[in-house]
Amino acid sequence: MAPSSTAAATVPPVFAKRDELQQAVLLLADAIGDVIEHWGFRKVLGRLWTVLYLSEDPLPATELADRLSLSSGGISMALSELQEWGVVKRVWVPGERREFFIAETDFWKMISKVVSERERFLVTSVRERITQASALLRPLSSKEAKAALRRARILLSIAQTAESAIATFLASRRADFSGFGALIQIPRSPSTGVERKS
Amino acid sequence: MAPSSTAAATVPPVFAKRDELQQAVLLLADAIGDVIEHWGFRKVLGRLWTVLYLSEDPLPATELADRLSLSSGGISMALSELQEWGVVKRVWVPGERREFFIAETDFWKMISKVVSERERFLVTSVRERITQASALLRPLSSKEAKAALRRARILLSIAQTAESAIATFLASRRADFSGFGALIQIPRSPSTGVERKS
DNA sequence: CAGTCCTTTCAAAATTGTCTGAAAGTTGAG
DNA sequence: CTCAACTTTCAGACAATTTTGAAAGGACTG
Incomplete structure (x- = not known):
């Protein structure tokens, strides 16, 4: 979990907004996760795809691990699986060392x-x-x-x-x-x- | 499992035929079981429904337990669940003490x-x-x-x-x-x- | 070419789901 | 009412799945 979640009252407004955004993203991720689970895939695959889908910008694995509170290993495996299903794509961001990911949007x-x-x-x-x-x-x-x-x-x-x-x-x-x-x-x-x- | 499966060579023809029938029934039950599992239900529910569906006559719980090698408790729970889903019906056979079951055939x-x-x-x-x-x-x-x-x-x-x-x-x-x-x-x-x- | 950053792999742990079997419950016959 | 036959319930055993985290494996940089 993010190391910031302890002192809600003293969080500056900018971060509060950020938390609201993340809260909404997680709500959506869980909803789509349920759909995906119902379709016989692991729930986390749906949650992961949703976080990427809701972000128009590519995200790195660490960001996903952070937002979904998942271990690095779990993220890696989930991303591989999503990629095999053609549901997530790997992209290279100029000047960045690590890899970034985006959601496939073609349903x-x-x-x-x-x-x-x-x-x-x-x-x-x-x-x-x-x-x-x-x-x-x-x-x-x-x-x-x-x-x-x-x-x-x-x-x-x-x-x-x-x-x-x-x-x-x-x-x-x-x-x-x-x-x-x-x-x-x-x-x-x-x-x-x-x-x-x- | 049925207590008869050990001495295949000495089984009289009538029983041999019976085994062939049961073999086919189980093959079908597993196939439909996979479909049902894929739809998010327990596999055994599909197998149970199939055994009933393939038998035009009502069957008692003991018969189902026997054919599917399932415990009495398991059969009871599965039958209740199938009944809740409107997929199996309970029928009373005249002169019989125990309950019998039939598969719903209206898809x-x-x-x-x-x-x-x-x-x-x-x-x-x-x-x-x-x-x-x-x-x-x-x-x-x-x-x-x-x-x-x-x-x-x-x-x-x-x-x-x-x-x-x-x-x-x-x-x-x-x-x-x-x-x-x-x-x-x-x-x-x-x-x-x-x-x-x- | 050594160091750092990042990713992947995988065995073990945690979690979740399923099945068994004995005990309790129910029903109907005598 | 009491017994026997049958059914249901449920706690614990067992099984399958998912997640973790540490170690191994690249790959880019200085």
């Missing part, structure tokens, strides 16, 4: 990287496993196996739809969920195999 | 519950915090504070768009991401406040 770049490297991989791997399990079930003749196969086919069609929705999204920059219509709409259309049981 | 029901209770809450809470931070920044006059406010306003517009997209989704059962157009498309449209800085 599409960030989203497409995550979707293509993470979501797509997951969905593909899941689709493959469902296919494999279906193959195991197909030769079985018990009532239970047939029921399981019936439902495995539904899961497979969902996975396939998701897979192509992701591909379309990446290609066109537009989210297209129409393929899920039969699932998301009140199931009424015939022959989709996904009607309600009831 | 819309499951999705809308999660979206309305989890995503919506998060997005609203984030939007509120961004608003609050913006209020802290507004009176500040430093260059840094102004830059931060400028970007906080962009974050706010994203949060607001997300919030209304979720509301529309819940009301109409259709995903509508058109509000994100200015972000997702190559940013070119005027007056949205979310153009690229470049």
Whole structure:
């Protein structure tokens, strides 16, 4: 933590303002951190990106460590990870010895990287496993196996739809969920195999 | 684990088939478990739902504990949680003492519950915090504070768009991401406040 | 080319999250 | 009411993840 936080009453106005700014930045960082955590990344990655995003000027690692009360090692690792995700960039500031960082501000770049490297991989791997399990079930003749196969086919069609929705999204920059219509709409259309049981 | 898994070679054909079925079920359960984990829930919740989903007949807790090698306590907690999320239902089988469970098969029901209770809450809470931070920044006059406010306003517009997209989704059962157009498309449209800085 | 400043790595510590199993609680039958 | 069958709860064990800080590794400077 910053070594200045003990004597609030005697802090000069300029520093008080600075603290207000930092307070607001941290509030925002925590909010975005929660979003990022919800998306399955570490919270600190979101907090770090936010601090950089809110500063139009590049910041050095020490400044980030200071503002977020994080160890130097933690900052280094977080920055590397953010850079791999294409969410933060390293810049060189003329005449400065240390490195500076800025936030990527192109949201599409960030989203497409995550979707293509993470979501797509997951969905593909899941689709493959469902296919494999279906193959195991197909030769079985018990009532239970047939029921399981019936439902495995539904899961497979969902996975396939998701897979192509992701591909379309990446290609066109537009989210297209129409393929899920039969699932998301009140199931009424015939022959989709996904009607309600009831 | 089931007490039968030691002597594969001497297992009668009927049991062998049963094992193949269970193997396929577990493969599917793990696949869906990964999806659910990726969505921020415990993996075991996804595995449990899947076992129920693949069985058209209701299953008792002991059967689930057995198939998933989970303790009675774990099963009980997982089933309660799944029930709260409206993803599993408790049914009474005539003449049976213990309780049985079935998977909810209406995907819309499951999705809308999660979206309305989890995503919506998060997005609203984030939007509120961004608003609050913006209020802290507004009176500040430093260059840094102004830059931060400028970007906080962009974050706010994203949060607001997300919030209304979720509301529309819940009301109409259709995903509508058109509000994100200015972000997702190559940013070119005027007056949205979310153009690229470049 | 030695010294300083800065960054990265990584093992250990701290933290956080999950699971177990025994005890308490509940339900229904006799 | 009492027992047996089943379920829930929860404290502690265990497991996974995250963070720290010290040491090693560059790289620029004088």
